[in-house]
Structure formats: structure tokens, C-alpha cells
Amino acid sequence: MGIRPVVTVFVTVLFFPLNDAWPRYVNGMRYKCGNIYNYHQPLLPPPEKAQRRPGMCLWQMIEPGSEWFDVQRYEVTAVIDEFRGMIANECDAFKTHKPKPALFREATYNCELEAEAKFECPAKLSDFKSTEKFYRAYDRSMPNNNRTDLFRRVSPRVNETIIDPATQLSNEVDPDNSQRNVIDFLRFVLDAKATEYGCFMRVCNIEGEKYELISCASDQPMRLSGPIYTPGQRCQSDDDCKNAYLDFQQCNTEHGLCLQKFKCKYSTMPDYDPCSYLVSTLDVGLPYKDKPFTLAVIYVAVKNSDHSYTVIALGVAVAEKYFLTSVTSNFKKYGSEDLYVIDRASRVHKIRSQNMNLEITIGHYNMTAWQDLALVKIPDDSSFKFYKITNVNGNTTVQPDTMTNLYTEGPSMNLEYESSSRCAEMFANDPTIDFHPGHMSCVQCKALTETECEAKHKHFGGSPSGRMSNGPVLTGIHSVNALDPKYKYTYLVTLVAPHCGWLSSVSKGAIKCVFENLVVE
Numbered sequence: 001m002g003i004r005p006v007v008t009v010f011v012t013v014l015f016f017p018l019n020d021a022w023p024r025y026v027n028g029m030r031y032k033c034g035n036i037y038n039y040h041q042p043l044l045p046p047p048e049k050a051q052r053r054p055g056m057c058l059w060q061m062i063e064p065g066s067e068w069f070d071v072q073r074y075e076v077t078a079v080i081d082e083f084r085g086m087i088a089n090e091c092d093a094f095k096t097h098k099p100k101p102a103l104f105r106e107a108t109y110n111c112e113l114e115a116e117a118k119f120e121c122p123a124k125l126s127d128f129k130s131t132e133k134f135y136r137a138y139d140r141s142m143p144n145n146n147r148t149d150l151f152r153r154v155s156p157r158v159n160e161t162i163i164d165p166a167t168q169l170s171n172e173v174d175p176d177n178s179q180r181n182v183i184d185f186l187r188f189v190l191d192a193k194a195t196e197y198g199c200f201m202r203v204c205n206i207e208g209e210k211y212e213l214i215s216c217a218s219d220q221p222m223r224l225s226g227p228i229y230t231p232g233q234r235c236q237s238d239d240d241c242k243n244a245y246l247d248f249q250q251c252n253t254e255h256g257l258c259l260q261k262f263k264c265k266y267s268t269m270p271d272y273d274p275c276s277y278l279v280s281t282l283d284v285g286l287p288y289k290d291k292p293f294t295l296a297v298i299y300v301a302v303k304n305s306d307h308s309y310t311v312i313a314l315g316v317a318v319a320e321k322y323f324l325t326s327v328t329s330n331f332k333k334y335g336s337e338d339l340y341v342i343d344r345a346s347r348v349h350k351i352r353s354q355n356m357n358l359e360i361t362i363g364h365y366n367m368t369a370w371q372d373l374a375l376v377k378i379p380d381d382s383s384f385k386f387y388k389i390t391n392v393n394g395n396t397t398v399q400p401d402t403m404t405n406l407y408t409e410g411p412s413m414n415l416e417y418e419s420s421s422r423c424a425e426m427f428a429n430d431p432t433i434d435f436h437p438g439h440m441s442c443v444q445c446k447a448l449t450e451t452e453c454e455a456k457h458k459h460f461g462g463s464p465s466g467r468m469s470n471g472p473v474l475t476g477i478h479s480v481n482a483l484d485p486k487y488k489y490t491y492l493v494t495l496v497a498p499h500c501g502w503l504s505s506v507s508k509g510a511i512k513c514v515f516e517n518l519v520v521e
Helices: 004-015 017-021 047-052 070-088 111-116 150-154 182-189 238-244 274-285 288-296 420-426 450-459 497-506
Strands: 135-140 177-181 196-206 209-218 250-252 257-259 264-266 297-303 309-319 322-325 339-343 347-352 359-362 374-377 391-393 415-417 440-445 464-468 472-481 490-495
Touching: 070 150, 070 182, 070 196, 070 257, 111 196, 111 209, 135 150, 135 177, 135 182, 150 209, 177 182, 238 250, 238 257, 264 274, 274 297, 274 309, 288 297, 288 309, 288 464, 288 472, 309 339, 309 464, 309 472, 322 472, 391 497, 420 440, 420 490, 490 497
Parallel strands: 264 309, 391 472
Antiparallel strands: 135 209, 196 209, 250 257, 297 309, 297 339, 309 322, 322 374, 339 347, 359 374, 415 440, 440 490, 464 472, 472 490
16 A cells, blocks of 8 residues: 555656646636637647657557657647637637537547547548548648647637527638638537547658648547537536536536536445546556456446436447346346446446337356356447457367456456366355356455455456457456355356357357467466
8 A cells, every 4th residue: 555656656657748747728728718829839749759659548558650649639639628618608709709609528538539540641632531430631741840739730710710600600611721621620529429539640741742631530420511519508517417418427617518527336335436446447556458458348337316327237348339248247138227338437328228229139048058148239329339349268278267357346356266176166055057167267256355245246247357368358257156155255257268159140240259379468
């Protein structure tokens, strides 16, 4: 305990050196209505040094290859929030009219989207256009000793931008630069459904000139027609955000944006927030090699009357539209009860309701094979997808007792794998289970206190186990606990390797099996 603050500071300084030097907001947002230009952009390092510093994408184990600094990643969300804040607060900063207000959420940066936006240098600038998936823009490259952020440079000049309060349409292009599309930019940043953004930047020599090009994606399709936003009312209190959004439940009353805050808990531990714990663990407390697997862990939850969430089971994302849990996990597999999935401990999505069916495929019942697996598919009409997924182990020769710990809230859960012989002993008196080492393993809650094991064990259902081997690889799913009182906190694990072909077939190839020998990194 005594060295934890030292470790935390070391990690922050080593991997995120720009965070403190480049605060996302200066005394809140970087503007006040009518005074938006009192902001000085610091100069950037030369682009050729960018690839040495993956920064915020490093902890997600993503290296998009962009000629991009954390400084510029923060600028993307800062610029978006500034435009959203100006609309929300009806700032009299635009050329002719005050805009009508709207309810917006703050923007967050997604390195997966940055990787999706990757492009190669085009032969002609005219080929580099926005599409239904990407917003694209460019500017002449600036000298290295005078270079500033590209996303801010291609954003419209507010005092030259017209937003018609009757139609919510704007001027098509910048009056002084016909190549700069204003309305595309505004549709991109003012889409109230979008909250996650990522941008890829590259310096290209085109037609004898050097240009900086940027391609950006969000978690929503790019709108190429229609109004730039939908009018409404900015938030005045947390209730305005809670009634509108699942996971942006706190109102920044000064600037009128809903912030990404919500509470989750266990029914047995109402004062403990596993979502906040996992987010803090991902920030500084978890080894980098474990973060990709932990990011794929999902919580299954129900919503409470106070807009908080009770976590009732766990699972793991195994494809963009699929997660794997256990049949015995603590949620109803059928019916129309509202059900939510919490992704990356920070995003909440409704996956079942009276008007939304959930497709669940359950493995064939076999007492020997023990296929306690439930594959859940996100509805096709949902725009939600998992960004962090894990491959599935298909190598049946991997020894269960050499696999890594169960992932629930990070390594602190202290659930240790037992040998096959020890597992057979622990389940010897269980009348319903014939322990079969080719299909099963087991873990035991040891280092936690009995009170903690008792409080948390009922929520372990569906928890994944795995290891890093050229990326995260799933090896097992937590099943039932032992009935023998001596081994009260011992849990069966369904090994996924014997069922990998079934998972791949049911998902029509969306789930990827990995067959190489797993090597601990």
C-alpha cells in the first residue's frame, strides 16, 4: 500500500506526459460566449516524431500509425465540445443569428476509431472527400517551427459561419476558402447521437505540394444531408441528462453539456461501484499487457429507479456484435425485461426491452462436455458494437492450470486456478458434475476475505479467463460454484477450446478461433 502512490505517479509521468501539460479544458471550456478567441494554441512537435509517442492509445494497446500527438487527440474532443457548447448556450458568436439551443453530450476520444480512419495519401486532393463513414479535410503543411493543430485549423471560423435558426443549415463552404466544407464539419461534430471520435492524420506530398490530411470517424454514420443538428434545450440539472441518456448522467451546469458519469453497483454491495473501480484500474493500476483483455470484459445490468445500474452478471466481447457468458449467469435469458450491457465500464447500452429482442444461443446440454455457454447477439438494428474484443482459444492441448486468473474487476480479485486433480477433488461430492479435465477447470477465491468472497461470488457468473498471446485470447467462462461446504468459494470454469468450432459456426465466422500454442507475454 505504501508504494502505490509512487507507482501511480511513475506510470502517469512515463506514459502520459502531455496530460498535465495540455489540460483538456482551461477553467472549464476554452471559450466564453462572445469571447471565443482568447485562446493560444501551443506549437506542436514536428510530425515525424509522432509515431514514437502513441500516448493515450498505448494503454489500449493500439498503435494506429498516425502522425499524431496526444495534444491533437485532446484537441479533437475540445473543439467538438466547444462547438456543442456554443450551440447549447446560444452563443452570439456566429455571423448573423444566435443558434437555437440543443442537448449535447461531451465528446470522448476512441483510438479504435482513429485506426479505422486510416488512409493512404491520395493522388489528387479532389479524391480526398468526406463519405458516409469519414469526415475528411486538409490544409497546407505548416513549417515545423510554427505548426499548430490541424483539426482546429480546418474547423470553421465561427464569426464567418451562418446557422439559420429556422432550418439549422449553414453556409456550405468557408467564404475565403471554397475547398473547406463548413456544413460537413458541423454535421459531423453536432450529431447529438455521436459521442466517440477518432482521427487519423498524415502528411502527404500531392501535386508538388506538402499537405496535412485528416480523416475522422465517429460512432455514428456521417450525415451528408439535412440539418446540422436538432434543436432542444441544454441541460440545467443532472435530471435533464439522466432522463435523456443512459451513461451521460451529470450536467455541466456552466456549459450545458452532459458528462459521462453514472453509477453501478452489486446488489450485495450497494456502496461499491465496480465500474468506477475498473475505470481507475485501467487508467493506472493494471499492467499494460492485461488491459486489452480487461477492456473486453462486459457487465450485464438492470437499471434502477434512481438511474443507477445493478450488475448481475459478466461476460466478454468475442465479436463486434457478440458477447459470451454462461447459461447459469444471474440474468434471465428469455423474456422482455429491460437489460443493459456496460462496455469498457463506461458505456451503457440497452440490449433488450419489450420492443427489442435479444438473440441467445445456448450450447447443447452435455453433463460430460459441460457446455455452460450462452452466446448473446446484439440486435441487428442497434448501432452499438464492441470495439474491444478477444479471440477464442481453439487449442485443446493448453493445460488449464497454466492459464491466467479470472478477469472480473482486474487482478485484484485474486481468483487462482487449481490443478485438474485438485478440481476433481473439490467437485467429487457434487452429484450434478462429473469433473472432466478436457472440458473444465476451476478457480478458488483465496486472498479475499470470506465476507468479500461471499458478497461478490454470485456476480462472477459469465466472467472470462484468458491470457495475452499476440493479443487477448479467451480460454474459459466462469460457471457454477461447488456445492461442498468445504469448497464454498470454488468455481467451475467451462473451457472454450472444445466449443470454438461451435461458436464460430453459430456466429457465421464472426468469432475467431486461435489454434497456436499460447505463450504468456
